[in-house]
Amino acid sequence: MPTSNRAPIASPAAGRRLLAAFRLRCPECEARGLFTNWLQMRARCPGCALKLDRGTPDHFVGAYLVNLILAELLFAGGFGLWLIAVWPAVPWNRVQVVAVLAMLAAPLLCYPFTRTVWLAADLIFDPVRPTDR
Numbered sequence: 001m002p003t004s005n006r007a008p009i010a011s012p013a014a015g016r017r018l019l020a021a022f023r024l025r026c027p028e029c030e031a032r033g034l035f036t037n038w039l040q041m042r043a044r045c046p047g048c049a050l051k052l053d054r055g056t057p058d059h060f061v062g063a064y065l066v067n068l069i070l071a072e073l074l075f076a077g078g079f080g081l082w083l084i085a086v087w088p089a090v091p092w093n094r095v096q097v098v099a100v101l102a103m104l105a106a107p108l109l110c111y112p113f114t115r116t117v118w119l120a121a122d123l124i125f126d127p128v129r130p131t132d133r
Contacts, residue, residue, distance in 0.1 A: 011127055017120040024112055026050060027120035028128060035112055051132050054122060063118035070114060071106035078102065 012020070017027035025032055031047025041052050053059055079099065083090060 014124045021116035021120035063115045067114040070110045
């Protein structure tokens, strides 16, 4: 049986994967350019050719859940800080408008980060398979 002279590729540590994901880089090779635009991820990593949709049904439902949780936490934290800063003279009319805009904007702003973080989490618990390349 022939042997390969190539050394096996070591998988990055979990912390390194998550750090790369927070920087919108591939959790496997840390290459840039995973997104064609703010809301659309490429099919494969431009650096290591990793399939970014790992092929399992509903793979990125977890990313949507993480996005919802992160957006709600950011909104609640910002809203709480704003109320504390202006208390007791809270401009309730302005709060209503800003709250609606913030609830719409937060998931859009968080979306690419949650996609890459979810991919990193998936790779931590389900390492790269030969069919992923």
